Amino acid sequence: MSESPYLLIKRSIADGIATRRYLPGQVLPSEPALCRTFGVARMTVNRAMRELAAEQLVRRVPGVGTFVAEPVAESSLVELRNIADEIAERGHRHSATVFVLAAVTPDDEQRAIFGIAEGPLFHSAILHCENEIPIQFEDRFVAPSVAPDYLQQDFSRMTPSEYLLRVAPVQEVRHDVQAAATPTGIARHLDDKICLLVTRLTWSGGRLATLTRLYYPGGRFRLTERFVPK
Amino acid sequence: MSESPYLLIKRSIADGIATRRYLPGQVLPSEPALCRTFGVARMTVNRAMRELAAEQLVRRVPGVGTFVAEPVAESSLVELRNIADEIAERGHRHSATVFVLAAVTPDDEQRAIFGIAEGPLFHSAILHCENEIPIQFEDRFVAPSVAPDYLQQDFSRMTPSEYLLRVAPVQEVRHDVQAAATPTGIARHLDDKICLLVTRLTWSGGRLATLTRLYYPGGRFRLTERFVPK
DNA sequence: CAGTGGTCTAGACCACTGT
DNA sequence: CAGTGGTCTAGACCACTGC
Numbered sequence: 240m241s242e243s244p245y246l247l248i249k250r251s252i253a254d255g256i257a258t259r260r261y262l263p264g265q266v267l268p269s270e271p272a273l274c275r276t277f278g279v280a281r282m283t284v285n286r287a288m289r290e291l292a293a294e295q296l297v298r299r300v301p302g303v304g305t306f307v308a309e310p311v312a313e314s315s316l317v318e319l320r321n322i323a324d325e326i327a328e329r330g331h332r333h334s335a336t337v338f339v340l341a342a343v344t345p346d347d348e349q350r351a352i353f354g355i356a357e358g359p360l361f362h363s364a365i366l367h368c369e370n371e372i373p374i375q376f377e378d379r380f381v382a383p384s385v386a387p388d389y390l391q392q393d394f395s396r397m398t399p400s401e402y403l404l405r406v407a408p409v410q411e412v413r414h415d416v417q418a419a420a421t422p423t424g425i426a427r428h429l430d431d432k433i434c435l436l437v438t439r440l441t442w443s444g445g446r447l448a449t450l451t452r453l454y455y456p457g458g459r460f461r462l463t464e465r466f467v468p469k
Numbered sequence: 470m471s472e473s474p475y476l477l478i479k480r481s482i483a484d485g486i487a488t489r490r491y492l493p494g495q496v497l498p499s500e501p502a503l504c505r506t507f508g509v510a511r512m513t514v515n516r517a518m519r520e521l522a523a524e525q526l527v528r529r530v531p532g533v534g535t536f537v538a539e540p541v542a543e544s545s546l547v548e549l550r551n552i553a554d555e556i557a558e559r560g561h562r563h564s565a566t567v568f569v570l571a572a573v574t575p576d577d578e579q580r581a582i583f584g585i586a587e588g589p590l591f592h593s594a595i596l597h598c599e600n601e602i603p604i605q606f607e608d609r610f611v612a613p614s615v616a617p618d619y620l621q622q623d624f625s626r627m628t629p630s631e632y633l634l635r636v637a638p639v640q641e642v643r644h645d646v647q648a649a650a651t652p653t654g655i656a657r658h659l660d661d662k663i664c665l666l667v668t669r670l671t672w673s674g675g676r677l678a679t680l681t682r683l684y685y686p687g688g689r690f691r692l693t694e695r696f697v698p699k
Numbered sequence: 700c701a702g703t704g705g706t707c708t709a710g711a712c713c714a715c716t717g718t
Numbered sequence: 719c720a721g722t723g724g725t726c727t728a729g730a731c732c733a734c735t736g737c
Contacts (some may be wrong), residue, residue: 243725269703280727282512285704293523301704302735418648418665418687433663433687435648457648457663473706499722510708515723531723532716 244279248287251277256296256307257331259370267297267305321400322377326369334371335395339364342383342390352440353382353447361389363399366428376425376454385448403441403449411442418457425454433457474509476584478517480676481507486526486537487640487673497527497535551630552607556599564601565625569594572613572620582670583612583677591619593629596658606655606684615678633671633679641672648687655684663687 255261268276273284288305291297298308326333342359349360361381367374379399381389385407392402403409414437421434437453485491498506503514518535521527528538556563572589579590591611597604609629611619615637622632633639644667651664667683 245725271702280729282707282728283726285706286725288704299704300735301733302702304703304735416646416665418663418685420663433648433650435646435665455648475706501721510710512709512726513707515725516706518723529723530716531714532721534716534722 244277245283245287245290248273248277248279248284249291252287252291253296261307263307263309265307267307269304321398321404322367322375323398323401326367326374331370334368335398336366336368337363337394338366340390340394343380345380349380349450352450353380355382359383361386363389363394365394365399367398373429373456376428377451378425378454379449379451381449382446384446385443407443407448409441409443409448413440414438415440421454421457429454429456431456474507475513475517475520478503478507478509478514479521482517482521483526483676487638491537493537493539495537497537499534551628551634552597552605553628553631556597556604561599562601564598565628566596566598567593567624568596570620570622570624573610575610579610579680582680583610585612589613591616593619593624595624595629597628603659603686606658607681608655608684609679609681611679612677614676615673637671637673637678639671639673639678643670644668645670651684651687659684659686661686 252261252267261267267288270281270284270288273288274281277284288297288299292299292305295308297305299305323333323335340363341361343362345353345355345360350356353360361383363377363379363381365377365379367377377399381399381403383389386403388406389399389402392399394402417436417438419434419436421429421432425434426432434457435455437455439449439451439453440447441449441451482491482497491497497518500511500514500518503518504511507514518527518529522529522535525538527535529535553563553565570593571591573592575583575585575590583590591613593607593609593611595607595609597607607629611629611633613619616633618636619629619632622629624632647666647668649664649666651659651662655664656662664687665685667685669679669681669683670677671679671681
């Protein structure tokens with residue numbers, strides 16, 4: 240399956256980038272060099288490198304060489320994706336730091352939008368990093384009824400998205416995107432004065448299940464959608 | 470530059486699909502057949518078809534053949550909307566000011582992404598207002614081949630989106646959203662230091678048709694998507 | 700100048716499908 | 719079985735860059 244030479248070469252390079260054996264901006268071995276290393280024809284090496292370039296993992300400059308690309312994070316608006324999966328698909332390492340994980344007493348506005356008369360809400364605040372670089376600050380409120388064991392999870396090992404997608408079937412999602420000045424306190428983590436703020440509401444069982452504010456560094460992050468019009 | 474055989478073959482097939490000369494599900498000529506038609510080696514045809522498959526324009530089945538892909542019309546959430554319509558639906562008044570409408574000589578990067586060897590690009594810069602309040606600054610580049618009469622239109626009466634949707638059937642759209650500091654010059658019009666920058670690429674006939682940068686005032690604007698997960 | 704990537708050729712072998 | 723796509727080879731020519 241995956242033992243075609245061009246795939247082996249692709250993975251070898253991709254792994255080297257993921258493990259930071261090759262650092263952004265660094266020159267990669269030339270095509271003739273890779274031919275010798277892997278004992279294959281140049282067309283085989285070329286295909287591997289061409290595909291890596293198409294996937295934005297490397298940047299090729301004719302007459303100069305092939306370089307490890309600066310990582311440009313990317314995400315989707317129309318899908319509920321687990322950020323750990325997205326990062327893994329880019330061949331990078333995900334890590335999470337949990338700042339808050341507790342029950343809170345909702346204010347009137349929260350009570351209204353969650354449609355609850357009384358009782359607590361669960362609150363979590365987590366910083367997600369891609370290769371140790373902060374990429375998303377996640378501020379989340381969860382209705383206890385949809386995930387009673389929310390506070391017992393270890394969210395440095397499994398993201399809230401992953402957990403919630405398992406225990407609470409999402410019926411409807413609403414995303415709201417705006418550009419904003421990064422709130423002080425979050426700016427400290429994201430290291431960017433401007434942020435992309437995605438507010439995500441999910442409904443489960445007819446009731447609002449989660450309210451999440453996702454803060455992305457404005458300069459380092461992109462939301463991408465690709466679609467075919469009807 | 471764009472006359473490499475594999476690109477010619479790619480475009481020939483992509484055009485055939487765009488113009489519905491090849492219909493979804495239909496079998497395309499086999500690789501040996503295309504070799505004879507274009508007088509090239511099989512590797513050249515193979516690369517063209519492999520890239521079309523990667524772009525989801527065709528579906529390849531080993532041992533069977535290559536077929537025109539069924540267009541996977543995705544969610545109505547991400548839509549190509551005409552801003553004038555959106556404003557009208559809110560019961561507000563739309564107005565547009567045209568700042569630029571001219572042919573320009575593309576730089577190397579633009580030439581590369583539009584895949585054109587020579588000739589001009591059309592450029593327009595338009596400010597859209599909702600009830601006289603600036604809501605979107607639209608900076609647009611259009612390939613002349615998809616809209617030869619672009620420069621003759623009165624875009625204070627009809628938006629470029631509306632015009633282009635009429636004359637150039639869009640095959641694919643890619644949206645890229647980021648938060649950014651409003652470029653000086655545009656900040657003057659939008660009256661906001663932070664903006665939501667939506668970069669929209671559209672493809673028609675297998676070629677990049679338009680590159681549009683939509684600048685929205687960060688504080689006054691929200692992008693909203695609502696959808697039901699699969 | 701030697702080195703780089705971009706592209707192409709004319710063969711080849713393979714696994715797979717439909718008949 | 720003949721036909722399909724998936725992959726590979728060992729050469730080749732070109733335009734480009736840096737020295």
